[in-house]
Amino acid sequence: MSIAAEAPFALKIPVHQKDVYAGLIDDQSWAEEFPRVRPPYEVRLLAEGQIGPRIWVRLTSYTIGEGGDAGSIWIEIASRRPSPAEIVAGRGLLRAFSADSSERRRLLGQMLLHIVLLEYTDETRRPLWYAPSTAYGVRGALVGAETVGSPAIWKALNTDLARSRPSTVIALRDAGGVPGLEAFDGFATSPIELPAAVRRRVLGELDGNWSRFGGVPDPRRGFKWVRRQLGPSRELEAATSISSLMRFGERRRKYDVIPRRLAEGELGVYYPRDADEAATCAAASLIPIAPGLFWDVLGGTGGDPQTTAGHAHKTQGASSFTPLATAMTPERRANFLLGAAAAAIVSVASRQTA
Amino acid sequence: MPNVVRQAVCLAIPVIDGTVIQASQGSRRLLRELSDIYRGEPPTLMVVAGVAGDTTTTTEDLEFACRLEARRHHVRGPDADRSRRPTRGRRMGRILLPALLGIALLVASDGHWIPALAGAWLLAVRGLIGWKPTRPRRSKAPPVNFDIAVRRINHVGLARLREVISINLEDKLAYLEAYDESVRSGIPEAAALYTKLLQKPNPGSLSPDDGIWLPDAGQAREALGAGPADEPAEQLDVESEIIEAEIVADDALSESTGPAETEDSVAVDPREDP
Numbered sequence A: 001m002s003i004a005a006e007a008p009f010a011l012k013i014p015v016h017q018k019d020v021y022a023g024l025i026d027d028q029s030w031a032e033e034f035p036r037v038r039p040p041y042e043v044r045l046l047a048e049g050q051i052g053p054r055i056w057v058r059l060t061s062y063t064i065g066e067g068g069d070a071g072s073i074w075i076e077i078a079s080r081r082p083s084p085a086e087i088v089a090g091r092g093l094l095r096a097f098s099a100d101s102s103e104r105r106r107l108l109g110q111m112l113l114h115i116v117l118l119e120y121t122d123e124t125r126r127p128l129w130y131a132p133s134t135a136y137g138v139r140g141a142l143v144g145a146e147t148v149g150s151p152a153i154w155k156a157l158n159t160d161l162a163r164s165r166p167s168t169v170i171a172l173r174d175a176g177g178v179p180g181l182e183a184f185d186g187f188a189t190s191p192i193e194l195p196a197a198v199r200r201r202v203l204g205e206l207d208g209n210w211s212r213f214g215g216v217p218d219p220r221r222g223f224k225w226v227r228r229q230l231g232p233s234r235e236l237e238a239a240t241s242i243s244s245l246m247r248f249g250e251r252r253r254k255y256d257v258i259p260r261r262l263a264e265g266e267l268g269v270y271y272p273r274d275a276d277e278a279a280t281c282a283a284a285s286l287i288p289i290a291p292g293l294f295w296d297v298l299g300g301t302g303g304d305p306q307t308t309a310g311h312a313h314k315t316q317g318a319s320s321f322t323p324l325a326t327a328m329t330p331e332r333r334a335n336f337l338l339g340a341a342a343a344a345i346v347s348v349a350s351r352q353t354a
Numbered sequence B: 001m002p003n004v005v006r007q008a009v010c011l012a013i014p015v016i017d018g019t020v021i022q023a024s025q026g027s028r029r030l031l032r033e034l035s036d037i038y039r040g041e042p043p044t045l046m047v048v049a050g051v052a053g054d055t056t057t058t059t060e061d062l063e064f065a066c067r068l069e070a071r072r073h074h075v076r077g078p079d080a081d082r083s084r085r086p087t088r089g090r091r092m093g094r095i096l097l098p099a100l101l102g103i104a105l106l107v108a109s110d111g112h113w114i115p116a117l118a119g120a121w122l123l124a125v126r127g128l129i130g131w132k133p134t135r136p137r138r139s140k141a142p143p144v145n146f147d148i149a150v151r152r153i154n155h156v157g158l159a160r161l162r163e164v165i166s167i168n169l170e171d172k173l174a175y176l177e178a179y180d181e182s183v184r185s186g187i188p189e190a191a192a193l194y195t196k197l198l199q200k201p202n203p204g205s206l207s208p209d210d211g212i213w214l215p216d217a218g219q220a221r222e223a224l225g226a227g228p229a230d231e232p233a234e235q236l237d238v239e240s241e242i243i244e245a246e247i248v249a250d251d252a253l254s255e256s257t258g259p260a261e262t263e264d265s266v267a268v269d270p271r272e273d274p
Helices: A018-025 A027-037 A084-098 A102-108 A137-143 A151-164 A196-205 A219-230 A234-248 A275-283 A308-316 A330-353 B025-037 B059-076 B088-109 B113-128 B156-167 B171-185 B188-199 B217-225 B233-253 B263-272
Strands: A042-052 A055-065 A072-077 A112-120 A168-171 A186-191 A286-290 A293-296 A319-325 B005-015 B018-023 B044-051 B147-154 B212-215
Touching (some): A018 A027, A018 A330, A027 A084, A042 A151, A055 A084, A055 A151, A072 A084, A072 A151, A084 A102, A084 A112, A084 A330, A112 A151, A137 A186, A137 A275, A137 B059, A151 A308, A151 B059, A168 A308, A168 A330, A186 A234, A186 A308, A219 A286, A234 A286, A234 A293, A234 A330, A275 A286, A308 A319, B005 B025, B005 B059, B005 B156, B005 B188, B018 B188, B025 B059, B044 B059, B059 B147, B059 B212, B088 B113, B156 B171, B156 B188, B171 B188
Parallel strands (some): A072 A112, A072 A168, A186 A293, B005 B044
Antiparallel strands (some): A042 A055, A055 A112, A186 A319, B005 B018
């Protein structure tokens, strides 16, 4: 094996700088850039429909890659109403994978990548965007994980999902500036099936193990306890890898397991800081696995079927992730969505070639 | 284990060019508290979708929207008073205050065993056994993922609203009359929605908490059947004019170009030479 093939994968798509973000959100400059971005992709129009009166959207699938050992990765950005951050994340992904770099070619040689985007049609004036929910904390963010609100578009998504049969599904969602989580960039959930007894024990005793003597919050102890309860598994390993890739990208040498003070360039991912927050996560059926990554064990059957990730996990058996951006500014939210997508892609590619 | 069925109501409130599916106020409360009510086997949630009798929304679309609406309110959970949420200062205070009080009691006990015991309790024993009276004890049962079944029923009040909306051509007038009718019919959800629409008569401007908008089925089919669907409705009107012009053009141009004229040129010529 060559040295290049053994080197770890890297993928960084930063859009938090104002000028990069502005270039991608501006429809006119994107219309000029798109003809240069489009050629390497196989483009298919999946559906067109309305998500509001005179608000027309189109669902388009962009496919690229050679379908190697990492299988097929299906990235979906089709929320109830496309937000500016989601639009930028979608365009950022398209731009990143159309770039002619050896690193991208190496990644695409390992996988088949489907990027499914919900976009406003050219003549639709972009409507006002509201955050999906005004609810507080982690539960408010979870509301934003829902699928697209148009039955016709959902049907088309479902058909494409069944046709593509992906091994990994990533549904990127902008939860808006969620009250209580504004200070963080976001977090990701992944639907997982757990034995009923383990699920009951972990969710029931989570808050009690999130602090040490005297009720002093101790998230490090909490994460260790969760890992002991769940036992070693491939999914746990993948979750840890995605968490650290999400936080640091490829620049992870020596870092704090719990992100108390952010390192330079580190994404501020959400994790329960004390027993109260751990209890709130447990009430929402979320098990914190690593900073910024939660297992969604709703109902014990592997996630919420009303979300794309939960549906894909149930129907296709795919490993699924829903990164939820919660920061106040759209630049940070778009940056988090791209960081989370890049982390999942690199993690999948690295695992298959390891 | 008995099969528990809980019932929620979603209303298909008619608006211009479509319908807004919205959970009733009582159902919102029920759905938010649902995870705190049930223990044990997951309940079945029966969503009764009240619709206007002649609504054009398909049952399939209605079911989809009702499921999403039910999920939304269940996931967001009970409304919590944000001011009661522990801030960093409050969290520290919760730990430090009992400890300080414990030390003060130990120092001030002066050999008396009752205050000394109270001080020791506050300082150490309470934390050791994990007893915190300020935090409500949570049930050890994990939250539930309920099955959702949707049943469609005709709602007389909504049917009247549909009628009011359909007979008024002007948007604001339609919403004003619909507001009056919704108050008379005792549908506060519809009244609140129409109040918002009176300020901004475009259902596209509603927030996600106001419900899910569905297009009228006939309208959706027409739009999807039109192929690329990028063409606005105005272009269809232009096409019908072209058909008329084609007949005239055929007559006028038959001598020079014959019947094999393309549609494009025929469409242009009559306008130049009326």
